Amino acid sequence: MTYRECYEKGCLALQTAGIEEATLDARLLLEAVCGTNRNDLLAHGEQLVTPEAEEKYLGWIGQRAEHIPLQQLTGEQDFMGLTFAVNEHVLIPRQDTEILVEEVLKQLHDGMRVLDMCTGSGCILLSLLHYSNACEGLGVDLSADALEVAEQNAETLLDAANADRVHFLQSDLFDKVEGKFEIIVSNPPYIASAEVEKLMPEVRDHEPRMALDGTEDGLHFYRRIIEEAGKHLVSSGMLFFEIGYDQGQAVSELMRTEGYREVQVVQDYAGLDRVVFGTYVTVQPAPFAKSR
Template identity: 50%
Template sequence: MTFREALNWGKEKLQHAGIPEYDLDAWLLLEHVSGLSRAMYFVRDREEMEESCREQYEEAIRKRESRVPLQHITGVQEFMGYEFHVNEHVLIPRQDTEILVEEADRAADDTGAKRILDVCTGSGCILLSLLKMNENRTGTGSDLSEPALKMAEENRRLLEIPEERAAFVQSDLFERIEGTYDMIVSNPPYIRTEEIRKLQEEVRLHDPYGALDGKEDGLYFYRRIISEAGGYFEHQGTLLFEIGYDQAEDVKRLMEEAGYSQIYVKKDLAGLDRVVGGVYNKARENEEELTNV
């Protein structure tokens, strides 16, 4: 089988399996197992594939046919221009989440935030991207999943971020978090439990369930994070969330009730609500407590 024949075979298999971007996925899997660039492919497309390479490609196509995500087969996903390693223990970084990182980067520059806490860090893509974007920042990522934290540590090493700049802690949200931060960011589980069964197979069957399930109304983790986050700001700090397209008003209300100000919503490229942010001021909280007394 030549490289050209293999690619055409892969496209046909994935198209028949109903994979939406079958032609792109077939190419990316061929590139992954062979190491061929686009340019080299057109030079060598009529060459015979080595048997081991052909077998790897056939196995990769079979996995993709069965709806294993492309990124779980290749083990990598690009995010914010950086390459991250991923596996079945972490949520695959998505383009939607880049909106959160871009907004957090802007807010950190505007406020001078240097210490960042990433709650529900998963692969570490949010925190590590923010640290790569500004070498003066340090941060902590928390996650309940030990396998996810191992992947985050692997990504820290992959991106060559020193250990003293990025720490990862196994913690149920803030349970084992120490110290204070200038900014807290989170892409928590926010899908309503009943909605998970309606997701595409790649997500429903292969992303970690715990990274998806936001409980009955999808707001469980927002409630917990918002109610506890204020205790981890030294004076004034910024809290930023990724949200589902229909959750902006609920999350804004929760933040308002908890004493946040300057609350705003940022839309994604599709025009859907994607990020909610706000500012917490401990001095203001103390004033309100004294007034109530």
């Protein structure tokens, strides 16, 4: 079978299965199998594909037709100009989350300590360390399987100087966390439980539910993190969150109630609320007035 015939067969199978962007996915899977690029379809469409590559490609097409995410088939996803390993144990990094990383980078200075709560693949923390100097990072997640992926990404993406500055910890949020940090960042589960069932099957059925489900109203993990984060922030330390498009006001109020100041909401490129951050201020009790 030729390169073009493989592609056309993949397109038809994915279109029949109702896959969004079927033609794009068919091409990307073929490129991943054959080690080619987007120009090869035009320039070398008549080139024969080896039987081994054809078998692998059609196998991937069959799995993609069952709504298994493309990134889980190829095992990777680009994020912040870096290529991260992913599998069924971690959320696939989204472009929207790059907004969160960019906002943190504006406040991140050399030598700071960063805590990434609910680290998953490590894409947030490792991007921050890659694009900064001499910062230290701790990635925390409840899932041991997710932490294995994060550690693999750290080994692949960080140079020797930075590799010793990142650590990962299995913990139920702050239960096992020690020390203080200049910045805490988190992309926690924030989808209301009832809404999870309405997600596209690629997400609902194939990405880890524990990384999606924010319980009844989607705010459970924001409440817990905001209540505990102050104990682990230095004076005037900052807390950053990714949020759902309709959660900006609620998360902002939760932060203000717990003593955060200069709370801001940042929108993504679609004009939707995407990031909330603020500075933690310890309120000192007013001194007793002296009796006369």
